[in-house]
Amino acid sequence: xxxxxxxxxxxxxxxxxxxxxxxxxxxxxxxxxxxxxxxxxxxxxxxxxxxxxxxxxxxxxxxxxxxxxxxxxxxxxxxxxxxxxxxxxxxxxxxxxxxxxxxxxxxxxxxxxxxxxxxxxxxxxxxxxxxxxxxxxxxxxxxxxxxxxxxxxxxxxxxxxxxxxxxxxxxxxxxxxxxxxxxxxxxxxxxxxxxxxxxxxxxxxxxxxxxxxxxxxxxxxxxxxxxxxxxxxxxxxxxxxxxxxxxxxxxxxxxxxxxxxxxxxxxxxxxxxxxxxxxxxxxxxxxxxxxxxxxxxxxxxxxxxxxxxxxxxxxxxxxxxxxxxxxxxxxxxxxxxxxxxxxxxxxxxxxxxxxxxxxxxxxxxxxxxxxxxxxxxxxxxxxxxxxxxxxxxxxxxxxxxxxxxxxxxxxxxxxxxxxxxxxxxxxxxxxxxxxxxxxxxxxxxxxxxxxxxxxxxxxxxxxxxxxxxxxxxxxxxxxxxxxxxxxxxxxxxxxxxxxxxxxxxxxxxxxxxxxxxxxxxxxxxxxxxxxxxxxxxxxxxxxxxxxxxxxxxxxxxxxxxxxxx
Amino acid sequence: xxxxxxxxxxxxxxxxxxxxxxxxxxxxxxxxxxxxxxxxxxxxxxxxxxxxxxxxxxxxxxxxxxxxxxxxxxxxxxxxxxxxxxxxxxxxxxxxxxxxxxxxxxxxxxxxxxxxxxxxxxxxxxxxxxxxxxxxxxxxxxxxxxxxxxxxxxxxxxxxxxxxxxxxxxxxxxxxxxxxxxxxxxxxxxxxxxxxxxxxxxxxxxxxxxxxxxxxxxxxxxxxxxxxxxxxxxxxxxxxxxxxxxxxxxxxxxxxxxxxxxxxxxxxxxxxxxxxxxxxxxxxxxxxxxxxxxxxxxxxxxxxxxxxxxxxxxxxxxxxxxxxxxxxxxxxxxxxxxxxxxxxxxxxxxxxxxxxxxxx
Numbered sequence: 001x002x003x004x005x006x007x008x009x010x011x012x013x014x015x016x017x018x019x020x021x022x023x024x025x026x027x028x029x030x031x032x033x034x035x036x037x038x039x040x041x042x043x044x045x046x047x048x049x050x051x052x053x054x055x056x057x058x059x060x061x062x063x064x065x066x067x068x069x070x071x072x073x074x075x076x077x078x079x080x081x082x083x084x085x086x087x088x089x090x091x092x093x094x095x096x097x098x099x100x101x102x103x104x105x106x107x108x109x110x111x112x113x114x115x116x117x118x119x120x121x122x123x124x125x126x127x128x129x130x131x132x133x134x135x136x137x138x139x140x141x142x143x144x145x146x147x148x149x150x151x152x153x154x155x156x157x158x159x160x161x162x163x164x165x166x167x168x169x170x171x172x173x174x175x176x177x178x179x180x181x182x183x184x185x186x187x188x189x190x191x192x193x194x195x196x197x198x199x200x201x202x203x204x205x206x207x208x209x210x211x212x213x214x215x216x217x218x219x220x221x222x223x224x225x226x227x228x229x230x231x232x233x234x235x236x237x238x239x240x241x242x243x244x245x246x247x248x249x250x251x252x253x254x255x256x257x258x259x260x261x262x263x264x265x266x267x268x269x270x271x272x273x274x275x276x277x278x279x280x281x282x283x284x285x286x287x288x289x290x291x292x293x294x295x296x297x298x299x300x301x302x303x304x305x306x307x308x309x310x311x312x313x314x315x316x317x318x319x320x321x322x323x324x325x326x327x328x329x330x331x332x333x334x335x336x337x338x339x340x341x342x343x344x345x346x347x348x349x350x351x352x353x354x355x356x357x358x359x360x361x362x363x364x365x366x367x368x369x370x371x372x373x374x375x376x377x378x379x380x381x382x383x384x385x386x387x388x389x390x391x392x393x394x395x396x397x398x399x400x401x402x403x404x405x406x407x408x409x410x411x412x413x414x415x416x417x418x419x420x421x422x423x424x425x426x427x428x429x430x431x432x433x434x435x436x437x438x439x440x441x442x443x444x445x446x447x448x449x450x451x452x453x454x455x456x457x458x459x460x461x462x463x464x465x466x467x468x469x470x471x472x473x474x475x476x477x478x479x480x481x482x483x484x485x486x487x488x489x490x491x492x493x494x495x496x497x498x499x500x501x502x503x504x505x506x507x508x509x510x511x512x513x514x515x516x517x518x519x520x521x522x523x524x525x526x527x528x529x530x531x532x533x534x535x536x537x538x539x540x541x542x543x544x545x546x547x548x549x550x551x552x553x554x555x556x557x558x559x560x561x562x563x564x565x
Numbered sequence: 566x567x568x569x570x571x572x573x574x575x576x577x578x579x580x581x582x583x584x585x586x587x588x589x590x591x592x593x594x595x596x597x598x599x600x601x602x603x604x605x606x607x608x609x610x611x612x613x614x615x616x617x618x619x620x621x622x623x624x625x626x627x628x629x630x631x632x633x634x635x636x637x638x639x640x641x642x643x644x645x646x647x648x649x650x651x652x653x654x655x656x657x658x659x660x661x662x663x664x665x666x667x668x669x670x671x672x673x674x675x676x677x678x679x680x681x682x683x684x685x686x687x688x689x690x691x692x693x694x695x696x697x698x699x700x701x702x703x704x705x706x707x708x709x710x711x712x713x714x715x716x717x718x719x720x721x722x723x724x725x726x727x728x729x730x731x732x733x734x735x736x737x738x739x740x741x742x743x744x745x746x747x748x749x750x751x752x753x754x755x756x757x758x759x760x761x762x763x764x765x766x767x768x769x770x771x772x773x774x775x776x777x778x779x780x781x782x783x784x785x786x787x788x789x790x791x792x793x794x795x796x797x798x799x800x801x802x803x804x805x806x807x808x809x810x811x812x813x814x815x816x817x818x819x820x821x822x823x824x825x826x827x828x829x830x831x832x833x834x835x836x837x838x839x840x841x842x843x844x845x846x847x848x849x850x851x852x853x854x855x856x857x858x859x860x861x862x863x864x865x866x867x868x869x870x871x872x873x874x875x876x877x878x879x880x881x882x883x884x885x886x887x888x889x890x891x892x893x894x895x896x897x898x899x900x901x902x903x904x905x906x907x908x909x910x911x912x913x914x915x916x917x918x919x920x921x922x923x924x925x
Contacts, residue, residue, distance in 0.1 A: 256840050257840065260840050260843055260844050263844050263847060263848070264843065264844070264847040266851075267847035267848055267850055267851035268847070270851040270854055270855065271850060271851060271854045274854040274855070299814060302782075302811065302814055302815065302818070303814075303818050305778050305781060305782060305815075306774060306778050306815055306818045306819050306822065307822060307856055307861065308781075308856070309774050309777040309778040309781055309819075310770065310774040310778075310819065310822055310823075310853065311853065311854055311856060312777055313770070313773035313774050313776070313777040314770040314773055314774065314824075314853075315854065317769060317770045317773070318770075318824065318850045318853060318854060321824065321826065321827050321846070321850060322846075322847045322850050322851075324827055325827055325843045325846060325847055328827075328843070329840075329843060
């Protein structure tokens with residue numbers, strides 16, 4: 001367990017060169033005055049403000065023009081925390097260990113380190129558990145004059161990033177019901193539950209899909225015909241290629257044949273033409289191949305006669321030969337044409353069967369696709385169910401782990417007991433409070449009882465902490481004006497006595513008027529500071545006394561702020 | 566058609582013109598018929614319608630021996646009396662008197678039997694002697710005495726010589742196997758048989774060519790008219806003669822330029838070449854009809870090349886012809902340009918086949 005308490009605070013106005021140095025003791029420290037507007041509240045508000053909380057200062061108090069240097073003792077270690085507007089510096093002894101303008105991150109982390117205590121809450125925007133700013137740590141330890149007595153735990157400003165309910169959960173940290181570990185576990189559990197929900201949703205969808213696919217697959221090609229289908233599809237393909245090739249060759253052959261026939265018929269017409277010429281002449285021509293003078297037949301002339309007579313005698317023969325060729329070619333052509341028709345028909349048939357095979361194959365492929373999808377979905381379902389199981393197990397483990405935590409109900413009952421006693425002790429008990437005391441839902445009372453009820457609950461928390469959570473870090477309780485709402489002297493005494501009896505905390509700093517009136521043996525303060533000069537909380541003397549630290553720190557933070565702009 | 570009718574027709578027409586035409590036609594067939602008969606035994610030279618209807622010499626260039634023939638035709642029969650009356654016998658006989666060469670035979674050729682009927686004048690009852698000459702060849706000396714006397718008397722009288730000097734030993738009657746109606750067919754058949762005997766693979770087109778060429782040649786020789794009776798022998802031989810050598814040339818050239826039957830060509834070409842081969846063959850046939858000079862030259866070039874480069878043992882015809890064609894194409898680039906390779910190969914195949922046929 002760590003104990004934290006304020007050793008002193010310097011509040012300085014570097015423009016006016018005025019300052020307030022206020023030191024504190026362990027135990028009860030009372031800031032009092034006989035009159036109002038002497039700066040009690042400003043001093044009180046400055047304490048946790050200087051450590052990073054946001055409070056609402058009086059309208060005349062310009063918090064931004066001031067530098068706050070607070071010395072705190074954490075067990076045996078002294079720290080100085082300086083604040084200028086949003087800029088902070090932390091010194092461990094004389095060593096600067098932090099210089100930042102990030103309250104939520106740097107300062108909170110450093111404070112966690114220093115205090116060995118921090119609060120983790122779910123950010124309402126980011127929907128995740130994150131380190132809460134230091135104000136949440138101080139929340140139960142400050143009752144603001146203006147806000148604290150009507151709304152316990154509502155004294156600090158600037159905590160809107162967490163819901164009110166979430167903020168109140170920070171009390172569990174102080175009671176050790178929650179720790180960083182447990183809250184992380186819970187966050188993890190929430191995340192797992194969310195995952196589980198998603199998986200369940202996904203499982204339902206998968207089951208619908210798988211069911212639909214299974215129905216679809218029932219009507220599709222059986223698996224054992226796959227090879228046959230593949231064979232069927234590949235055979236016609238080869239056959240088609242072969243047929244197309246054959247038909248192509250045949251077409252070429254047909255063209256060649258037609259060309260040959262045309263050429264042969266042309267030659268035939270030449271031969272017939274010569275025959276016609278000869279027939280028209282009507283006589284067998286005997287050319288003049290003999291020398292007209294001597295009548296000698298030269299060999300060449302003899303041969304010419306032979307040639308002439310060849311033609312004369314053989315037109316029919318040559319006609320027959322060429323006609324034979326033409327008829328042979330025509331026969332071939334007819335055969336080729338017939339074959340062409342046959343092959344074209346075959347091609348048509350094969351193409352048709354190919355189309356059918358392809359259709360079947362496509363159906364098969366679709367089926368295969370569906371089967372694959374089904375397999376994939378089934379695997380996904382298996383994974384999903386497995387993951388669900390794993391997550392459920394994990395959640396169970398976390399729940400088991402979390403169950404080891406202090407029992408909320410039990411602690412709350414203790415708390416209720418203390419609060420009840422406290423209210424009774426303050427003479428404010430009313431039967432109607434029975435059953436209404438709840439840790440996270442403080443009772444609000446009216447009129448002069450309000451302060452007592454708030455105080456009873458506030459102290460009840462510390463009492464419960466002492467009873468059940470001895471290891472938790474404890475902070476100084478800062479109370480501003482508990483005797484508001486025209487409390488009677490008796491009531492004031494009861495309140496002050498109750499406050500003075502708080503022994504579970506290292507320090508209580510109380511601001512109240514006319515404390516001197518109520519000082520008795522039962523109500524003793526470790527240190528009483530009386531402020532009497534109106535609006536003179538800060539003075540030149542304190543500034544001069546602490547000028548060096550004020551100005552050095554001011555320069556440090558100011559220059560840091562400059563670099564951050 | 567009867568002989569009488571024929572005679573009447575002749576009478577109406579120009580004297581014996583038609584009759585003469587028939588005889589000329591038949592005479593040509595007869596010469597061819599005789600040439601075929603003689604071909605295997607000896608050289609010969611026929612002269613048509615000059616010294617006589619048909620004159621046959623024993624040698625074409627330097628003749629020593631000669632035979633003269635008169636050719637007479639009739640539709641039915643011939644009367645020997647006509648032969649005597651029309652001086653056929655006398656004209657034939659006097660050939661041996663005036664011939665510059667040794668006369669071997671003097672023949673009267675008729676297409677029909679000759680009827681000899683002689684009355685015995687010394688007999689009281691005037692009995693006549695009738696003889697029919699219907700054998701292939703009948704020497705006059707074999708006739709009956711009365712007939713011989715009658716002939717000798719007629720010759721002696723007309724030739725103004727002594728009857729005892731008349732020598733009928735060389736005179737013969739020849740009854741030709743040719744008929745007026747079918748002499749061409751018959752002689753064509755004879756030629757065909759003759760050619761087929763000599764060249765068993767000779768093609769139909771060659772036979773037809775040889776026959777028509779020979780007929781054409783003989784017709785030409787016979788129709789050359791108006792040669793001076795005393796024209797020198799060389800001139801007569803050139804204008805009117807046809808020799809054994811002429812026959813050989815006609816046969817060999819006709820066989821060389823033959824276009825064999827397409828089915829004889831096909832086996833020498835691959836299946837995938839047939840279409841192109843057919844095309845080449847038909848083109849050759851067309852060129853043949855056009856008497857294309859490129860075709861003729863190409864045949865001679867191929868023939869010459871085949872004489873130079875012989876077919877190797879075990880070499881296929883296809884391969885050999887390809888080799889020859891390549892060689893011809895290489896020698897004459899012009900030919901290669903105007904006739905494609907297949908044309909030359911087909912023609913080469915034709916020439917090769919024809920040459921093989923001549924060799925047989």
